[in-house]
Amino acid sequence: MAGSRSVWNGVYSKDQASRGEKAYNSQCARCHGDALLGGENSPPLVDRDFLDKWNGKSVGELVDLTRKTMPSDGPGKLSRRQGTDIITYLLKSNGFPAGDVELDSDAAVMSQIIIQPKQ
Template sequence: MSKWLTVCGAAAVSAFVFMGGAAVETASGVGAALPAAMQEASSSTLDGVFTSAQARRGRRVYNQNCASCHGQELTGGEMAPSVAGAGFIVYWTEVPVGVLFDRIKMTMPEDGPGRLSDEEYTDVVAYMLDRSDYPSGETELPADKAEMDKIMIVAGE
């Protein structure tokens, strides 16, 4: 626990309640996270972890499945919060990308959770990172939670 606290920092800790090592969903709604996975993180969202082509694919998926609630500009709507930019990232800083992926897959779109493929969810995450001003790179974000758990969301520049 104390080691995890050191790794993850205060912003992420506020989003989690720990019971016997398992993360339990709290009001802020972050899905289950494995501390072990966080300690294995080997890269960050500043390292170019998605491609621009992937983000463009993600934009199509987003516009069809998410924009009605979260807005064309990802800035949120009447009921739904923003899903890009500093106001969003502050809640996800020091959380692995795989946890964000899982949270979206389990709960979104709110009117039909889980109805997209893993590839589509992954492309949407790439789009959200792109719209949060993280750099694109040469390699696509892999549609594999364990791989995404190795990539830490860090505060932008």
């Protein structure tokens, strides 16, 4: 894909992932767990489970699905910015590096960033 980047290109900032962690802890951790390992009926958000599901898809798709379906009892309430922050925390937790600038919550930008294992 011309001009596209991957999650290995430092697509978010450390501060943003910290904001995302805080939001994750209050909105997501009670089901997906402190270490993102999943819960009773909630999938893990790291490692093999994460990549099996998201390999080859875009960060934009991940943000969109999260905002559309989570939190599962009352979805549709996460702002674009909050949803994006939470996803940067997921990226950090999966070992994708931080960079100097924040991930732009613009859909067109995020749809160009591909999730993939280390090449």
